[in-house]
Amino acid sequence: MTNTTHSVTPSFTKAILAQAELLGLKIPPLLKRAIGSISNEQRLPMALQDALWLEIEAQDHAGVMGLEIGAKLQPGHFDTLGYLVLSSPDLSAAVDALVNFSALVGEGGRFNKVSEGQGIGLYYEPTFSAAKDMRLDTILLCLLNGTRWLAGQSLLPLSVHFQRAAPAQPDVYRQAFGISDIRFEQPRNMLLFKRSDWQKIVNPANPAFRANMLALAQRQLKSLNPQDFMARAEQFLEQDPVLTREQLAKRMWISERQLNRRLADCGHSFKTLSDQVKKNHALQLLKQGPISQAALAFCLGYADESAFAKAFKRWMGMGLRAYLRHAIKEAD
Known part of the structure; x- marks a missing residue:
């Protein structure tokens, strides 16, 4: 193919x-x-x-x-x-x-x-x-x-x-x-x-030359399919859903401002992309077996259970307990 x-x-x-x-x-x-x-x-x-x-x-x-x-x-x-x-x-x-x-x-x-x-x-x-x-x-x-x-x-x-x-x-x-x-x-x-x-040190490093190559690589990457940039950003978040905006930008070798602009070009923001990945992770963890709300909050990088609970209700239109009751009913 x-x-x-x-x-x-x-x-x-x-x-x-x-x-x-x-x-x-x-x-x-x-x-x-x-x-x-x-x-x-x-x-x-x-x-x-x-x-x-x-x-x-x-x-x-x-x-x-x-x-x-x-x-x-x-x-x-x-x-x-x-x-x-x-x-x-x-x-x-x-x-x-x-x-x-x-x-x-x-x-x-x-x-x-x-x-x-x-x-x-x-x-x-x-x-x-x-x-x-x-x-x-x-x-x-x-x-x-x-x-x-x-x-x-x-x-x-x-x-x-x-x-x-x-x-x-x-x-x-x-x-x-x-x-x-x-x-x-x-x-x-x-x-x-x-x-x-x-x-291992492999190069005495020429900072100016490396900076030029990095800038050129960034420009060339930007000219590729915008969806490829989205896929890369999503991949980093899927591997580590607790990444902050600053951390994701560093992983992708761009500034936070550039990250925001590139995501906006694809019709997304860091928050919407991060939320989607965290939602998917939460649902996968719930499928694997019993897990507490506190554990979910910790795994997904929330400051406390309350912050996770609000996010989960926003994603699913219901709280975690109601979602679990609904899931059990659907399974029966």
Whole structure:
């Protein structure tokens, strides 16, 4: 299935095309011309990249093309985001840039990070379906090579996780990623690093250059589909519903004023968006089993039970007790 509304940076797709041809694959001339016709100042329709990956997949008889392409991609293929990542003072800041601005490379999925056991993971949630496993092979290996380029070739993850089923040649993955702990059929597509790795100094940092790259990335992100901005804001709130307006703005690398204006452009405000997310969280928590009003208030960041009670009545048109009685009656 292809997506006709999302877009990607042309340089990334052109780099994939170049590597595919170096590997001896035959790409249809019409598709090559269509990709080549998009200048690097424009956005390339996601549908063209989907079509390219499907062509590669059809010729990937050994099931390793995703890894071979991922091993060759470089930070420069990510345009502005690549330079922003490369100008980061430490690995944690580089990953934050990737999480916040990954839509500049492509709108086919989202990066995020998560605390996981003994480490911190960088994971990717795809929304594409065309040649999915192959593309995820490329994305995760490309991510690892990028982090090693920044922090030194000695940097290795604790483990690499794939949602896909185990391939026919698992040893190829161990060789490509340089570690033995490669896991399949996992909840996330993820690189798991030691916590200490995230504080590695990777760049003496040029503050002026980084500020320019950040401003450029913000302008480019703003030019994308406004709904993508909404989805990013909502995602941050869903992960942490107690975020304040100031905290959300910092997560999205913009000022509070810019946050208010961008949300208003989408027909929302911080309050309405935060309220909707908190409402959904409250209803999900109630579905999971008995929970007190005090616990709900605490989980959702309210100052006290009274503040939560007022908010719940505003959302549902009735108080919590009345809602629970109604829910029990409906279940019967």
